[in-house]
Amino acid sequence: MEHILISLYGVIKTILLFSLVIGFVAFIHELGHFLAAKLCDVRVDAFAIGMGKKLIAVQRGETEYSLRLLPVGGYVLLAQEDGEDGSEDAGERSFAKKSLMQKIFILLAGPFMNVVGTVAILLFVLGGLGQPATTMQVSMVSENSPAQAAGLLAGDVFLAVGEQEIRRFQDGRTAIAGYANKEADIKIRRGSSFESVPQENVSLIWFQENFVDGHILEVSLVDRENRTYLDRKEQILGLLKSEDLSRLRLRYSKTSEVIDFVVKPSASGTIGIGIRPYLLDGSIVVLPLALAFKESLATTWDMSIQLLEQLGSMILNLIQKFQAPKDLGGPVAIASAVSEYAEDGIRSFLMLAAQICLCIGVFNLVPIPGLDGGRILVLVIKDFVNGFGRIVLRRAGDTFHDAFEGWINIFGVFCVFTLVILVTIKDIGDLIR
Numbered sequence: 001m002e003h004i005l006i007s008l009y010g011v012i013k014t015i016l017l018f019s020l021v022i023g024f025v026a027f028i029h030e031l032g033h034f035l036a037a038k039l040c041d042v043r044v045d046a047f048a049i050g051m052g053k054k055l056i057a058v059q060r061g062e063t064e065y066s067l068r069l070l071p072v073g074g075y076v077l078l079a080q081e082d083g084e085d086g087s088e089d090a091g092e093r094s095f096a097k098k099s100l101m102q103k104i105f106i107l108l109a110g111p112f113m114n115v116v117g118t119v120a121i122l123l124f125v126l127g128g129l130g131q132p133a134t135t136m137q138v139s140m141v142s143e144n145s146p147a148q149a150a151g152l153l154a155g156d157v158f159l160a161v162g163e164q165e166i167r168r169f170q171d172g173r174t175a176i177a178g179y180a181n182k183e184a185d186i187k188i189r190r191g192s193s194f195e196s197v198p199q200e201n202v203s204l205i206w207f208q209e210n211f212v213d214g215h216i217l218e219v220s221l222v223d224r225e226n227r228t229y230l231d232r233k234e235q236i237l238g239l240l241k242s243e244d245l246s247r248l249r250l251r252y253s254k255t256s257e258v259i260d261f262v263v264k265p266s267a268s269g270t271i272g273i274g275i276r277p278y279l280l281d282g283s284i285v286v287l288p289l290a291l292a293f294k295e296s297l298a299t300t301w302d303m304s305i306q307l308l309e310q311l312g313s314m315i316l317n318l319i320q321k322f323q324a325p326k327d328l329g330g331p332v333a334i335a336s337a338v339s340e341y342a343e344d345g346i347r348s349f350l351m352l353a354a355q356i357c358l359c360i361g362v363f364n365l366v367p368i369p370g371l372d373g374g375r376i377l378v379l380v381i382k383d384f385v386n387g388f389g390r391i392v393l394r395r396a397g398d399t400f401h402d403a404f405e406g407w408i409n410i411f412g413v414f415c416v417f418t419l420v421i422l423v424t425i426k427d428i429g430d431l432i433r
Contacts, residue, residue: 017342017349018335019071023049025114025357026074029364032113033076036106043079043093050074078106096402100383107372107379114361118303119296121354127292129347130284135159136172137278138188145272150263152271153190157278159258160187167285169277177269186261300358307362315366369412378408 026049037044043062050068057066068074078095095103125131136158141147158166161175162184176184265271287295334356341352365373382400389399 013342014335014339015071017338021338021353021356022071022073022334024353025117025360026050028113028117028357029110029360030074030076032109032111032116033078033106035113036109037076037078037095040098040102040106041093042095042098042102042106044076045079046075046077048074048077100379103379104376107376110372111361111364114357114364115300115304118300118354118358118361119293121350121357122296122299123289123292125347125350125354126287126295127289128286129350130286131168131347133167133280133283133285134169134277135166135280136169136275138273139276140274142272146263146265147271147273150186150261150271152188152261152263152273156188156190156259158186158188161185167280167283169275173275176265176271179265180269181265181267183262183264186263187258188261189258303355303358304362307359311363311366368415369408370410370414370416371412374412375409378405 030047030049034044034047045062046064046066048066048068050071051073052069055067055069057064059065080094080096091097095106098106138147138152138154138156138158140154141152158172160166161172162179164171164175166172166175263271337352338349338356341348364371367377368374369378382405385400386398389395393399
């Protein structure tokens with residue numbers, strides 16, 4: 001009975017957290033459409049968060065605001081030109097009566113607000129809550145590089161470059177680049193007195209009882225050269241769960257030493273090392289507001305580029321194989337990730353929320369009819385075809401009719417829902433396995 005209650009609590013918590021994140025993302029997105037429509041004097045008949053049956057509905061002025069049963073998106077209902085839906089004829093305040101640029105502005109406002117929401121979340125994390133202090137750890141040293149000449153080894157942890165103490169990963173790279181063609185004093189921490197883990201002790205229980213975050217662990221597989229350095233317990237546990245334990249050889253260090261080096265970066269500001277983030281002593285770094293805002297913008301830009309690349313790969317995979325890519329997650333995977341990240345604390349939870357918020361915004365820009373990007377594409381084509389018909393073909397009416405536009409968007413929505421179903425089936429299959 002207790003096991004059932006614990007499982008039920010986990011399911012309820014996951015649903016609530018998922019609803020919170022998706023509800024926020026949907027609200028931000030639809031708020032963009034709503035505000036842009038108001039600026040363009042388009043009547044908004046409904047503003048809804050969620051889908052399905054109404055849970056709460058309030059009429060304020062000409063707009064009905066509602067919260068609905070299913071926490072999967074939302075919508076803004078813009079007034080129709082002729083009142084075919086039973087509402088009062090909006091006349092010049094209908095979406096259809098607005099110029100092409102106004103329509104595009106209204107449609108782009110949703111994804112834009114997702115970007116604004118992402119920046120706001122990151123700003124709160126970086127400039128409010130702060131991030132754990134993180135430095136650089138050497139993952140590899142190139143042959144005949146300045147780093148090799150100085151004596152750096154894989155596993156070394158940067159503490160300072162020149163007079164600058166390294167408390168953020170990106171600061172380390174910037175500090176080294178600032179010494180291009182000049183000698184730099186660097187301070188690193190290196191594990192010493194490595195001890196091998198007896199093969200009979202290579203188990204989850206041993207690590208849970210003996211491993212302490214911050215120790216440097218060298219991991220190699222018996223049948224192939226694959227050494228790496230790990231510094232956090234969850235990394236070790238993840239590896240032990242995914243690999244055959246009999247194939248692992250591990251060494252760990254309970255002591256470390258601080259060593260000073262002199263290294264001369266190349267003209268390009270590099271020293272020939274591979275690096276990865278390394279958590280320091282558990283302290284928190286809170287950035288000044290201006291720097292936090294700058295970092296939030298830069299992070300949002302980098303995330304956007306990565307998402308666009310992933311979307312391109314996803315669309316290509318769908319066209320070629322008509323199946324969801326292995327690394328693509330739908331509602332089930334998102335709900336699971338939200339629950340897991342929430343367990344790691346508010347910072348991890350908010351960082352995931354920022355990624356989801358941006359992902360929804362970028363995905364809506366994909367030129368698939370039914371999505372904002374697709375609707376914009378259809379509107380541009382429609383405007384061009386109708387203009388061509390009036391100017392070249394001398395037609396008085398529209399060549400590209402509104403009904404045809406509607407059918408295209410319905411087909412696009414069908415394609416999007418098909419994708420969601422494919423991904424959800426994959427997610428459920430992954431959970432079962």
